[in-house]
Amino acid sequence: MRAGFIRALMDLAKTDERIFLLVGDVGYSLVEPFAQGFPRRFINVGIAEQNMMGIATGLAMSGKIVFAYSLANFPTFRCVEQIRNDVCYHNANVKIVASGGGLVYGALGVTHHVTEDLAIMRALPNMTVIAPGDPIEAALATREAAEFPGPCYLRLARTGDPVVHEAVPDFQIGKAITVRNGDDITLVASGGILYNTVQAAKQLEQKGIKPRVLSMHTVKPLDAEALLAAATETKAIITIEEHSIIGGLGGAVAEVLAESGISGIAFRRVGIKDCFCFEVGSQAYLCKYYSLSAEDIVNEAIHLLKGV
Amino acid sequence: MSEISVEKYQALARQTRVRVLRMIHRAQSSHVGTSLSAADLLTVLYNRVLRLDPARPDWPDRDRFILSKGHGCAVVYAVLAEKGFFPRDWLETFYLDGSHLPGHITRSVPGVEASTGSLGHGLSIGCGMALVGKREEQPYRVFVLLSDGECDEGSTWEAALFAPHHHLDNIIAIVDYNKIQSFGTVKEVLDLEPLASKWQAFGWATREIDGHDFEQIEKALLSVPFEPGRPSCIIAHTVKGKGVSFMEGQLAWHYKPPNDEQLAQALAELGVFG
Ligand SMILES: [Mg+2]
Numbered sequence: 001m002r003a004g005f006i007r008a009l010m011d012l013a014k015t016d017e018r019i020f021l022l023v024g025d026v027g028y029s030l031v032e033p034f035a036q037g038f039p040r041r042f043i044n045v046g047i048a049e050q051n052m053m054g055i056a057t058g059l060a061m062s063g064k065i066v067f068a069y070s071l072a073n074f075p076t077f078r079c080v081e082q083i084r085n086d087v088c089y090h091n092a093n094v095k096i097v098a099s100g101g102g103l104v105y106g107a108l109g110v111t112h113h114v115t116e117d118l119a120i121m122r123a124l125p126n127m128t129v130i131a132p133g134d135p136i137e138a139a140l141a142t143r144e145a146a147e148f149p150g151p152c153y154l155r156l157a158r159t160g161d162p163v164v165h166e167a168v169p170d171f172q173i174g175k176a177i178t179v180r181n182g183d184d185i186t187l188v189a190s191g192g193i194l195y196n197t198v199q200a201a202k203q204l205e206q207k208g209i210k211p212r213v214l215s216m217h218t219v220k221p222l223d224a225e226a227l228l229a230a231a232t233e234t235k236a237i238i239t240i241e242e243h244s245i246i247g248g249l250g251g252a253v254a255e256v257l258a259e260s261g262i263s264g265i266a267f268r269r270v271g272i273k274d275c276f277c278f279e280v281g282s283q284a285y286l287c288k289y290y291s292l293s294a295e296d297i298v299n300e301a302i303h304l305l306k307g308v
Numbered sequence: 309m310s311e312i313s314v315e316k317y318q319a320l321a322r323q324t325r326v327r328v329l330r331m332i333h334r335a336q337s338s339h340v341g342t343s344l345s346a347a348d349l350l351t352v353l354y355n356r357v358l359r360l361d362p363a364r365p366d367w368p369d370r371d372r373f374i375l376s377k378g379h380g381c382a383v384v385y386a387v388l389a390e391k392g393f394f395p396r397d398w399l400e401t402f403y404l405d406g407s408h409l410p411g412h413i414t415r416s417v418p419g420v421e422a423s424t425g426s427l428g429h430g431l432s433i434g435c436g437m438a439l440v441g442k443r444e445e446q447p448y449r450v451f452v453l454l455s456d457g458e459c460d461e462g463s464t465w466e467a468a469l470f471a472p473h474h475h476l477d478n479i480i481a482i483v484d485y486n487k488i489q490s491f492g493t494v495k496e497v498l499d500l501e502p503l504a505s506k507w508q509a510f511g512w513a514t515r516e517i518d519g520h521d522f523e524q525i526e527k528a529l530l531s532v533p534f535e536p537g538r539p540s541c542i543i544a545h546t547v548k549g550k551g552v553s554f555m556e557g558q559l560a561w562h563y564k565p566p567n568d569e570q571l572a573q574a575l576a577e578l579g580v581f582g
Binding site: 040048051056058059060063064085090 | 415421422423424425426428429431432433434435436437438439440441443462463466467469470474
């Protein structure tokens, strides 16, 4: 996703002089082409994320489109008040980009696990929250975010994430992508876990279950229309995210469903269950450990469908 | 802008203090001391230094002024109204239900560049504006007024590192060093001394002035940047509550508003009777 992001940003910067890239002393072997190609529109602010968000706001208030990039929780939790008061309160044209979303930094430990960001960013007024599902979506999301006037949070995974889409999908902020169609159960995923979700869907199909898969790349504003269609056209809904089950995709979908007036929807949230991931291991290992593997999603789906 | 005599500055500042006292009395709000300590600095800034056009608050070449100590908004609102950025009768609604003027400075008010209120934000926003000005060779300058208390915030020092590194000689930090913060004197709570040396060591061309001496304020503000290629810092030694004898240097006036009797006494000290 990182490569998709930087390539799209380079393309944008070539034609739009307003594009700036700020980094918090990160981006080794990623952002160098941008720094060399557009030295007057690149700033490494140092390890100072609070200042980065203030600078980004000041740049945006001077007519720039600012991408502020850092890793893990650094561009969100470290500076959440600057994001609220500076970026969002001023409705500044700042795109906050976090690399390493979810459990990407697995063995680096809890400080580097990005597992509550969607909940926090979603709560901020004026903020649009996007977690692309694969590298293709990441590039499209970067372009859409640049076009969109106002604060965006873009949660990326890593370099070399698996590609999910066989063709370039129609990508619009706030519009879910239907990755597979079916009418038994709907699997709704945000972020890189879309890959496991599609793997799970394939396994379910082999068992004769027809799942619908939605890439809910925009967590806010949420595509309520796609969800309500799923709630009426399929028997059950499962949300899948590399994030706490509190307040992120699962929470957002639950809010829509609970207020929809549609009764008897079978619903489950697959995610990290309000805990820190103390287990040591890679992203794949931790996803398995915390029940986010394709097999776990399959089991959850079968279990949920038994009850309907 | 044309020259202004000390007498004229004094009259303007007195009028601003009277307005501030009336606003805070009417609203029964807080932070009168911090508005009074900055009144003389703002009088010189808005009448002699800042290149502004009240009819065009978004004129691209205007100087930017950011009040980073957002709780000191009353004095800025009073000055902006005097300069014609918005109707003067708005001041009578300050802090009250349905007003345009909240108790921390807000960008929706004409003439206000940035919303602040949480300390340690303004200098970073100013650095972003100054960076664009510098890289695109635009004529505007960015003035940021900080409190001494917000020099406790780490983010202030992140911004203080940034500006000299990028040679932002178009940004000017002014510290309203009134020696009192929220819960005590600066010396008691978290001593900033030697404050001027700290800014100097961070790379800012730094001068210390008496923040109530109009000649010193004007001289400093008209000679920025103090050194080409470096940001300027003015440590303005001020008195919290300046101009009202019983408010001067008193922590309580960070919080309490004057009652009717105290207002009358304060106004009398400023030459307004009845
Ligand atoms: Mg103070």
